Amino acid sequence: MADSDNLTLNFGPQHPAAHGVLRLIMEMDGEVVHRIDPHVGLLHRGTEKLAETKPYNHSIGYMDRLDYISMMCCEHAYVLAIEKLLDVQPPIRAQYIRVMFDEITRILNHLLWLGCHGLDIGAMALFLYCFREREDLMDCYEAVSGSRMHATYYRPGGVYRDLPEEMPKYKANRFISKSKVKKLNYNREGTLLDFIADFTERFPSKVDEYEALLTDNRIWKQRTVNIGVVEPERAIELGFTGPMLRGSGVEWDLRRKEPYEVYDLLDFKIPIGLNGDCYDRYLVRVEEMRQSNLIIQQCVAWLNKNPGPVIIEDNKLTPPKRALMKHDMESLIYHFKLFSEGYSVPEGEIYCPVESPKGEFGVYIVSDGANKPYRLKVRAPSFAHLAAINEMVKGHMLADVVSVLGTLDLVFGELDR
Amino acid sequence: MVNKKYEQLNDLIDQYLNSFEIVKTNDGTSITLELKKDDLIEICSLLKNTEALNFSMLIDVCGIDYLHYGVGDWETTKATASGYSRAVQQNTIIPDPDEKYQEKRFAVIYHLLSIDKNWRIRLKTFTGSENPPIVQSVTGIWNSADWFEREAFDLFGIYFDGHPDLRRILTDYGFIGHPFRKDFPLAGNLEVFHDDLEQKVKYRPVSITTRPTVPKVIRKKKNS
Numbered sequence A: 001m002a003d004s005d006n007l008t009l010n011f012g013p014q015h016p017a018a019h020g021v022l023r024l025i026m027e028m029d030g031e032v033v034h035r036i037d038p039h040v041g042l043l044h045r046g047t048e049k050l051a052e053t054k055p056y057n058h059s060i061g062y063m064d065r066l067d068y069i070s071m072m073c074c075e076h077a078y079v080l081a082i083e084k085l086l087d088v089q090p091p092i093r094a095q096y097i098r099v100m101f102d103e104i105t106r107i108l109n110h111l112l113w114l115g116c117h118g119l120d121i122g123a124m125a126l127f128l129y130c131f132r133e134r135e136d137l138m139d140c141y142e143a144v145s146g147s148r149m150h151a152t153y154y155r156p157g158g159v160y161r162d163l164p165e166e167m168p169k170y171k172a173n174r175f176i177s178k179s180k181v182k183k184l185n186y187n188r189e190g191t192l193l194d195f196i197a198d199f200t201e202r203f204p205s206k207v208d209e210y211e212a213l214l215t216d217n218r219i220w221k222q223r224t225v226n227i228g229v230v231e232p233e234r235a236i237e238l239g240f241t242g243p244m245l246r247g248s249g250v251e252w253d254l255r256r257k258e259p260y261e262v263y264d265l266l267d268f269k270i271p272i273g274l275n276g277d278c279y280d281r282y283l284v285r286v287e288e289m290r291q292s293n294l295i296i297q298q299c300v301a302w303l304n305k306n307p308g309p310v311i312i313e314d315n316k317l318t319p320p321k322r323a324l325m326k327h328d329m330e331s332l333i334y335h336f337k338l339f340s341e342g343y344s345v346p347e348g349e350i351y352c353p354v355e356s357p358k359g360e361f362g363v364y365i366v367s368d369g370a371n372k373p374y375r376l377k378v379r380a381p382s383f384a385h386l387a388a389i390n391e392m393v394k395g396h397m398l399a400d401v402v403s404v405l406g407t408l409d410l411v412f413g414e415l416d417r
Numbered sequence B: 001m002v003n004k005k006y007e008q009l010n011d012l013i014d015q016y017l018n019s020f021e022i023v024k025t026n027d028g029t030s031i032t033l034e035l036k037k038d039d040l041i042e043i044c045s046l047l048k049n050t051e052a053l054n055f056s057m058l059i060d061v062c063g064i065d066y067l068h069y070g071v072g073d074w075e076t077t078k079a080t081a082s083g084y085s086r087a088v089q090q091n092t093i094i095p096d097p098d099e100k101y102q103e104k105r106f107a108v109i110y111h112l113l114s115i116d117k118n119w120r121i122r123l124k125t126f127t128g129s130e131n132p133p134i135v136q137s138v139t140g141i142w143n144s145a146d147w148f149e150r151e152a153f154d155l156f157g158i159y160f161d162g163h164p165d166l167r168r169i170l171t172d173y174g175f176i177g178h179p180f181r182k183d184f185p186l187a188g189n190l191e192v193f194h195d196d197l198e199q200k201v202k203y204r205p206v207s208i209t210t211r212p213t214v215p216k217v218i219r220k221k222k223n224s
Helices: A047-051 A056-064 A071-086 A092-121 A124-145 A178-184 A192-214 A218-224 A232-237 A243-247 A278-305 A322-327 A329-340 A381-387 A389-393 A398-408 A412-416 B002-016 B037-049 B145-156
Strands: A007-011 A023-029 A032-039 A348-356 A359-367 A375-379 B022-026 B031-035 B057-065 B106-114 B119-126 B134-136 B159-161 B190-195 B200-205
Touching (some): A023 A398, A032 A389, A032 A398, A047 A375, A071 A092, A071 A348, A092 A124, A124 A192, A232 A243, A278 A398, A348 B119, A359 B057, A359 B106, A381 A398, A389 A398, B002 B119, B031 B037, B037 B119, B145 B159
Antiparallel strands (some): B022 B031, B057 B106
């Protein structure tokens, strides 16, 4: 037989399985991948440079737009870093709210990941089920911040406002009858916490449904078992964090190892995989959803019992009450200074990581004592994960590239920044 | 709990790295080592391979440009006649290839993590006055450094000697300049547009000026 050269194949940048804008240059020998060279940066917006030209609080919204699947976790890292530089501690209720929304975010992220990963591999129905549950969680985001995705809810010193007393309800119109609306609103009669509590009761059975579709599914296993295996030593060497590292059997979770906020008061387990293949990472993420559900339940129980302030009352850092501003000169001055100049952060540098659903999301801030960060660096977990794709797919078939891309859980907002 | 851990690490650093010229800052919850760039590789492999320290993971590498460090935007000693236009930045800067940098302009920062010991450390090394700025690559020690170093090269123009594949990573194909340097304008130098006559995408100098809406102000805490 005549020797044939390797075929160079271009994948993306616009491709549904690329999960955004990713371009892969693949060197193929028939169906087998020899080398992959990912071209990233197509979504590079210079977030870090933009943040360096704005007061601290203006950039909280940018953090949502980094990992736009796990919005509040990104905010969390940024806000925590500023708090540590300022040496302030948010009220305990704010900490519980943040943890609750971090876990809601984790479920949001894993649901989207599961749906899209399934869709890539060919499980269409799952995608629709996952988005059904996501809808409820998006409503929680909306109820608390007014926005379904880019919440900008966390602030240095706490959260923007307390949890709302009532959930927004569906209203009847000429397409939806009154009786239908009543059915839709059955769990929206109480507070937001009641709504979340109702969700956490329903959710485990929904996870069972997903698992019934996938866990023992022959096609699912053929597509994921022994695909993209990473040994634990290699996972550490390659800078893997989060489910990618735990899937390889390394028990490492910042919520447990370097507890921030109130994670050390909560009870949860850390699932790990055994073989480090795509299937194990799937199992890890599914179990994480169940654990997150438990954490949310604990937070809801605590928050129901303990009212209190949700943001510190230091007017150099947080805005004064609106009513106070109308007759108190000091408050008016603080308000003006805060919204025109912002607050100055003491000189120093800090690296603050949180366990985002994708792995270790860290924010490194260098401050020179100004009202803007001198240097902001975002450590995105996906960045290290995608860098390893060449090693993970070498020798696999072309179709497995899609499995591996799915298992990496990439979001280009944070990868390209 | 946390403090105790870092006290122990502090002692270990003193014990293992006493032969190097390093500046150590320890604020109780994190340790920063500022080291000379010639010692970088030796110190890194020591940190990774010493059983007692065991920094098995490189979390992050990033560049930093100290050009405007500690300089406020609107610092004036007397009243000026020009008002808001003081804030407008419009000059395009074309880097001078023969320019010599200040000794402490560019730095590379490494964040290390030990999974077994559960502690972190930050290394910082200045690149000196060389143009282009250059440091040794640590890809041979931690494989995860590969893309992080490419990023620092792309955004700051810092070269990493010994890196296997030092290409741009985040910016456009054919991009000129290093956008995260402090003398690179925020709005960039070139903008893309579609030329209707020639029916193709072309570049031209940017047509917008950057107007910072909030000036950078440095406020020192009063000694009380």
